Amino acid sequence: MAELSRTGISLEQDLLTGFDKLIARRGYQNRSEALRDLIREALLSEVIDSNKPVVGTLTLVYDHHVPNLSQKLTEMQHHGGTMVLAATHVHLDHHYCLEVIIMKGKSKDIQEMANKMLATRGVELGKLVLTNSGAALKQAK
Ligand code: NI
Numbered sequence: 001m002a003e004l005s006r007t008g009i010s011l012e013q014d015l016l017t018g019f020d021k022l023i024a025r026r027g028y029q030n031r032s033e034a035l036r037d038l039i040r041e042a043l044l045s046e047v048i049d050s051n052k053p054v055v056g057t058l059t060l061v062y063d064h065h066v067p068n069l070s071q072k073l074t075e076m077q078h079h080g081g082t083m084v085l086a087a088t089h090v091h092l093d094h095h096y097c098l099e100v101i102i103m104k105g106k107s108k109d110i111q112e113m114a115n116k117m118l119a120t121r122g123v124e125l126g127k128l129v130l131t132n133s134g135a136a137l138k139q140a141k
Contacts, residue, residue: 048107048130056110058101058117058128065095066122073117077101080113096124 011019023034048054064070077084083105090098101117103110107130114128 044132048132051106051108052132053105054107054110054130054132056103056105056107056114056128056130058103058110058114059126060097060099060101060117060123061092061125062097062099062120062123063095064091064097069120069122070097072120073099073123076113076117076120083109083113 019031019034023031026034028034028037060073062069062073077087080103083103084101085104086102088100092098103113110130111128114126117123118126118128
């Protein structure tokens with residue numbers, strides 16, 4: 001781990017109370033670790049806004065009884081070519097499927113593909129999470 005620096009911040013009592021409740025719900029042991037994660041997330045969001053390569057995980061929940069939906073989603077992934085690294089499919093129940101698609105590429109390309117899949121009729125829930133390795137944070141400095 002890199003050398004640590006100490007710093008102090010001033011904030012309203014209400015904001016601090018809300019922050020303490022949030023970090024307790026998320027299971028943090030102390031404010032420092034929670035703040036470090038928030039700062040990392042903020043720094044990474046700047047990397048993600050650019051054209052730099054990122055990794056994206058797209059979670060989809062869909063009803064596989066909707067005609068041609070499974071085929072459409074598979075075709076979109078093939079169309080993405082080498083951007084799609086892996087996909088996992090879980091049959092949740094009689095109707096619903098969960099799919100997690102892991103992608104690597106430019107954030108705008110990943111977002112475009114995710115938006116297309118999320119907007120496909122029959123896809124009921126979903127979320128794209130963009131992330132990257134710690135190396136991207138070092139480059140962003
Ligand atoms: Ni299924």
